[in-house]
Amino acid sequence: MRLNRITVLALASFALTTGAASALHAQEVPKGTANTQAQTELDPHLKPAARKFESPERFMLELHVGPYKVFRGEPWNVFSGDLGPSLSANVDGILYRLPRILYVTAGGSFGWTRFAANAVGNSGDQVDEETTLTLLPIIASAQVRVDALARLLGIPLILAGRVGWGWSHWDTNTGLINDAEGWSLGPYFAGQLALDLDFFEPGGARALDEEWGINHTYLFAELSHFATTSKSLPVGGTNWTAGLGFVF
DSSP states (O other): OHHHHHHHHHHHHHHHHHHHHHHHHHHOOOTTSOGGGOOOSSOTTSOOTTSOSSOOOOEEEEEEEEOOOOOOSTTGGGGTTOOOOEEEEEEEEEEEEETTTEEEEEEEEEEEEEEEEEEEOTTSOEEEEEEEEEEEEEEEEEEEEEOHHHHHSOOOEEEEEEEEEEEEEEEEEETTEEEEEEEEEEEEEEEEEEEEGGGTOHHHHHHHHHHHOOOEEEEEEEEEEEOOOTTSOOOOEEEEEEEEEEEO
16 A cells, blocks of 8 residues: 555656656747747747748848939930939849858849929020929849948948949920930949948847848948940939848
């Protein structure tokens, strides 16, 4: 009888010890993962913690805004006091990634710029009727993007250079009359300096990656030059934009 009691006590002690260990294990979260991602015995409906901190990097998206100085010369001097603005979006696929050093990408952008002014009459004076010039630039380009300063040295700066070819559709209207339209084309060059936002809020950066697949975000300023050919209407020039970029 005594032996049976001892056996029962031993089994009960083993069960309690095993249960406590299981409960402790169930509440453990793999190091470096969020509690809501850990799959535990307490809540098996939670997402498994197998996802890495950095999701795969596949493409980049940039949103640009800035002034656009229209070309000079008659009859376009009428727009000389208008700076746009210029709006564009750029999407690049990542062709090659040297981890923590650089990207090689290729992609394109589409933009919109509109100028407006009072039309010029036959006498050379401006009249009340409005005349407009609308530009729709399309750029195909390749880019080298260096992020070694941010990833290796903790300096939140990223440098990028881009080269490509541009086509810009232009359209002029006076009142309800379409004056002229056509395409201008030529080489395109751009240099960019970006501020890596991951540096300032790493926890938020990780949450964006885990929830939305956004690996990195950055603010940038970019200087570009669209050198239209001699046979094209000279709608190009050197201009700058600023904006927000994402790596997915």
